Amino acid sequence: MLPSLRSMIEYNFPGLKVVTYDHSDPALKESTNSCRDFAKNHRGVTEEEFVPHKHEGEQSLHSMASLRRK
Numbered sequence: 001m002l003p004s005l006r007s008m009i010e011y012n013f014p015g016l017k018v019v020t021y022d023h024s025d026p027a028l029k030e031s032t033n034s035c036r037d038f039a040k041n042h043r044g045v046t047e048e049e050f051v052p053h054k055h056e057g058e059q060s061l062h063s064m065a066s067l068r069r070k
Contacts, residue, residue, distance in 0.1 A: 021028035039045040
């Protein structure tokens with residue numbers, strides 16, 4: 001399905017270059033690390049901002065999805 005997804009995104013966003021990786025492809029980890037490094041070095045993103053979090057009183061997306069299934 002990844003090639004189809006890539007084609008659909010590129011069709012809907014002309015000029016956007018999309019690269020897809022299977023979850024087991026080692027290149028995915030390398031790409032993720034490169035994106036994180038770029039964000040930290042050129043965009044001012046801190047390491048803490050990469051960690052999923054929720055504020056007090058907020059529900060996680062997982063718990064919200066679980067409630068919808070019931």
